Amino acid sequence: MDLIDDGPEQAPGTNAHEFTVSEISGAVKRTLEDQFGRVRVRGEIGRVSRPSSGHLYFDLKDDRAVLAAVTWKGQAARLTQRPEEGLEVIATGRITTFPGQSKYQLIVDQIEPAGEGALMAMLERRRKALAAEGLFDPARKRPLPYLPRVIGVVTSPSGAVIRDILHRLRDRFPVHVLIWPVAVQGQDSAPQVAAAIRGFNALPADGPVPRPDLLIVARGGGSLEDLWGFNEEIVVRAAAASDIPLISAVGHETDTTLIDHAADMRAPTPTAAAELAVPVRADLAARLAEAGARMTRASTARIDRPRQRLRDLARAMGRPGTLTETARQRLDLTGARLAPALRGHIAAARQRLTAAPVPNLRDFLAVKRHRMETAGAKLHPALIRRIERRADRITGMGERLSASLARMLATTRRAITQQTGRLDDLTRRLSAAPARLIAKQAEALARLDRTRQTLGYMETLKRGFAVVRGPNGVITTAAEAARTPEMQVQFADAAIPMRPASAPKPTRKPKKPDQPTLL
Known part of the structure; x- marks a missing residue:
């Protein structure tokens, strides 16, 4: 019996349609995208990956499930909130699948914190991490310059903050202000603020644009989300690395950001930052x-x-001249007696020296020898010879003594002669001193007399003037001269009596006729 092969045997109940893997993946993809479309997912970020391609890969999880999420490179640069592990966020995007790994994922294009509590928790974790690196260490903070010449301001050019800062600087102490315009809110805020701080520090000291001596980073008040750009790590690191002292003036007095901890000084408001920057002129x-x-x-x-x-000391000491007047007078009296006394003393010494006889030792010794010979004729010959030797020695000593006395006498005569010449010179000088003093005083008296004559009124009379005197003294006015009956006019050589023309003439009695008249 032949067996006929009719092909693969059909299993019972296998009439269902067969799908390929790609068909199943496509169907699942369409179902998810049609069913959910654009969704908002709340969860905690975990396992953040940033490969060199620029895409961001992270997980969104809760206590029971995990959802893979991805943000493409172009969208990652525009995120207002960078994903950080442990942060609870609300991610907005669309659900899709990844056929290569048979999984679904969320394509995220926007991330926002799930609430203020989450932001504060993330802010606290970031603050602790940066503080552990020493960026907030008080020892690294520098003092502000007392009077900066140039101030750089990093803020929005269109807000009220820059107007308040400029107005306060102008009122207190006008300085040169450089403004670096930046966005103070939104996703572009942190990169622009960090770039402005680095840009001011990169300016050369002698370049065309002056390098600021002080920086002010300022922004008005706002919510935690509005001020979040100043909590970013890039801004904090730029402020900590600034070589120029920096004042943080972000928000109002109750607002605190991480740049406040990294700055060299925190101001409660932008206006207060201007007051801290410069003193009052x-x-x-x-x-x-x-x-x-x-x-x-x-x-x-x-x-x-x-x-x-x-x-006071001068008044207590008195005049210096009075201290020397007595001594000067005593010196004058002694000096007058000195010259005659010295001359008399020298004359007496000369007379005594001339009258004193010079002893002749040779004769004296000869007499002594003769006496000794006479007396020694009876002595022993040895003793006689001894005496002769002593006599010869004494004779030699007498000759040397006579020569020495003669030299000493000559020296004494010369010394006396020299002293006599000096005393004569001193006598001449002392004799001439009174004459010179009298001549000097006479010359001074003559100068004073010439001054008296120059200042006296007689010299004025010689130049053509006259002095008018009345009974009561000098007349100086015309009215007084008119009332004076008799005056005396003194000229340079003599005085002449005069009577003014208006003075009444003395009346004369009429002369009686010698004989009576017939009429």
């Missing part, structure tokens, strides 16, 4: 004037006190 001028006045008073007192002390 009027106060400086007042302090300078007060310091100048104090210095002037101190200098004057330093000079006046010794001057007054010197005056």
